[in-house]
Amino acid sequence: MLDETTIAAVKDDAVEATKNEAPRRSMLRRAGLGLAGVAAAGALTSKKANAQAITDAVIFNFALNFEYLGAEYYLRAATGKGLSSYSAVTGTGTQGTVTGGSAVPFQTTALAYYAQQLANDELAHVLTVREVLGSAAIAEPSIDLADSWTVLATAAGLIAPGQSFNPFADEVSFLLGAYVLEDVCVTALAGAAALLTNPTNIAYAASFLGAEGYQAGAIRGFLSNIGAGAATDAISALRAKLSGVGDNGTSVAGNPFNLTNVDTNGQNYRRTPQQVLAIAYGSSAAGTAGGLFFPNGVNGSVTVV
Known part of the structure; x- marks a missing residue:
């Protein structure tokens, strides 16, 4: 476990980093992620969304749902406290509650510090996106970090029906939980590149994509080193089935150290918001409006598979 001094650094580091970005965030707001764009976005709640205007602000608010999810996961794993403590x-939208999550009993020093870095990064992402969106930022929706994992692990075949899975119980379970989340964020951000219109906003999202890519690669490295290929392959197969988009585990084509999740052109797989929601909700059925990690759905304009 991390000592109290190290744990306290999580918020301090993230807040300081966010303060240093204040001038750039102000510029970004002027560049097109302003409140008027959010207000004009209108309702966007189904696959018919392509016929309506998806503004840059709508996409950033959609992403904020998943930044909340990631921050809750890593902060609770590293510090035992939820995002609202930081x-x-x-x-805007309905503020929910978060269930589940606790400090992971880390035994490996490198992994304990890595979890701290992940918590730092995800907290900084939340703080930065909320600052950019200002009063138009969505509230944190209800997030399930308890029962959702057992449902997902059962569906992936990691556990048998009747068993339970808790990613906060030990280091390996924590890594598998992180594996579930990180690749989804990478594919979501890669997919958003085609939806964003302002060059400044595209560059801004690319920086988030780079951070998530680093994180996902490191998680894959940890899992490869402990021979978790069968488990990651099963998780990837489930994500592919739910979203209809390719997904490679850490053991593919005879390589037990597959550190990237790319197609045959060496490019990140990309997912639309609806394909991302299919994974987050645990259902690809058209019209699905909540489930799994977001039991009551996400906040914002894009909410339905």
């Missing part, structure tokens, strides 16, 4: 979680 950041405001209010905003």
